[in-house]
Amino acid sequence: MERHYGMDWLRIGAFAILIFYHVGMVFVPWGYHVKTAAPADWVAIPMLLPNAWRLMLLFLVSGFASRMLLARSPGIGRFLANRNARLLLPLAFGMAVVVPPQSWVELVGKHGYAQDYLWFWARDYFRFGRLDGILLPTWNHLWFVAYLWVYTLALGALLILKLDLQKGFDRLFGGAGALWIPLAWLLVFQVLLFHRGEETHDLIGDGIAHLAYFPAFLFGFGLAGSRMTMAAFARIWLPCAILALAGYAVVAGVEAAYPGFAMPSRPIAELFRVAREVQTWASIAALIGLAERFLNHDHKWRATLTEAVFPFYIIHQTAIVLGEYWLLPLRLHPAAEFAILVAGTWSACWAFYLAGREIGWLRPLIGLRPRLAKPARSAREAASASGVA
Numbered sequence: 001m002e003r004h005y006g007m008d009w010l011r012i013g014a015f016a017i018l019i020f021y022h023v024g025m026v027f028v029p030w031g032y033h034v035k036t037a038a039p040a041d042w043v044a045i046p047m048l049l050p051n052a053w054r055l056m057l058l059f060l061v062s063g064f065a066s067r068m069l070l071a072r073s074p075g076i077g078r079f080l081a082n083r084n085a086r087l088l089l090p091l092a093f094g095m096a097v098v099v100p101p102q103s104w105v106e107l108v109g110k111h112g113y114a115q116d117y118l119w120f121w122a123r124d125y126f127r128f129g130r131l132d133g134i135l136l137p138t139w140n141h142l143w144f145v146a147y148l149w150v151y152t153l154a155l156g157a158l159l160i161l162k163l164d165l166q167k168g169f170d171r172l173f174g175g176a177g178a179l180w181i182p183l184a185w186l187l188v189f190q191v192l193l194f195h196r197g198e199e200t201h202d203l204i205g206d207g208i209a210h211l212a213y214f215p216a217f218l219f220g221f222g223l224a225g226s227r228m229t230m231a232a233f234a235r236i237w238l239p240c241a242i243l244a245l246a247g248y249a250v251v252a253g254v255e256a257a258y259p260g261f262a263m264p265s266r267p268i269a270e271l272f273r274v275a276r277e278v279q280t281w282a283s284i285a286a287l288i289g290l291a292e293r294f295l296n297h298d299h300k301w302r303a304t305l306t307e308a309v310f311p312f313y314i315i316h317q318t319a320i321v322l323g324e325y326w327l328l329p330l331r332l333h334p335a336a337e338f339a340i341l342v343a344g345t346w347s348a349c350w351a352f353y354l355a356g357r358e359i360g361w362l363r364p365l366i367g368l369r370p371r372l373a374k375p376a377r378s379a380r381e382a383a384s385a386s387g388v389a
Helices: 005-024 041-051 054-071 076-098 100-111 117-127 140-160 166-173 177-192 207-223 227-257 266-294 302-330 334-356 379-386
Strands: 129-131 134-136
Touching (some): 005 041, 005 334, 054 076, 076 302, 117 129, 140 302, 166 177, 177 207, 177 266
16 A cells, blocks of 8 residues: 555644644633633634644544554554554553643642642552542543544454445545535534534543544545545545635634624524534545645655654643743743743654654653664674774
């Protein structure tokens, strides 16, 4: 199976957007672990541009990448073993080491927790219960890794059953169905049958989210084997982009008129939900089409950025939360605060990745492949290298 560089760039871009989005969470009035001194309502307007589709796109590109990994694996068993190691080790490491500072900052800032961080980590974090309503230990932003692991196991079960659904996928999504069928799915399950509210990220009680994210993961898996569907997205990317912007215009207009989702009537709430789902899939369809038409080429930075994506994801939210915790007492102008937080977060992400990739035992814990041992040199090669021969 040929590598699709456009989807690599789309994956890189999706995670980059997520980092900026989580920085924005500090400044918007929505709930988050740490907030700036004076969150502003208007920040919600730009935040709503990626809000609808950012997570679904991540699951879709993860499904696409899973198909590529399966194609390079000697069998389903090795594929699942690889995914278990590459997902569960970073999840465990993240929950034990990376995430705890987020919970400590939230407890200190919002609940007046008086103990220092080392006390918290050693005495309170591993309580397997709640402290001031906060569940400890927790996975916070790493819920995505847990969900991805479960979806991969479900995919493995389908593969073991030898269900060949690729031809059906091509027939359904090889034309205009690439836009309308997933959009209809979202409208039926997220608007008509269920009014999608806040996601719980507790895995068991998050059924509405699973109805969106697991099909997106499977769609990405099928897309990796479907030239017809890729070609369809390439043809319709511009109408999809226009439709996505129209959906966003409605979503942003409602938010501007009724800040904080304080919608005065059910028709307006339903309009918002419909527009949001339209924006979701139309945006994803347009981005895939753009990746196919304009981004399917390699670059010297692509391999490094592709490898760096997962370590960046693991560390970025902790960098944001700690960065804002240290910036708050300085009482900076919001623009300066934002700029410093963005620069500091990206610097921390690069430092985490560049240092972690050089430490052999740390590589699997931050989502990187173990470093391959260098083959032993022959005696002649060793003598030649030392200048003896």
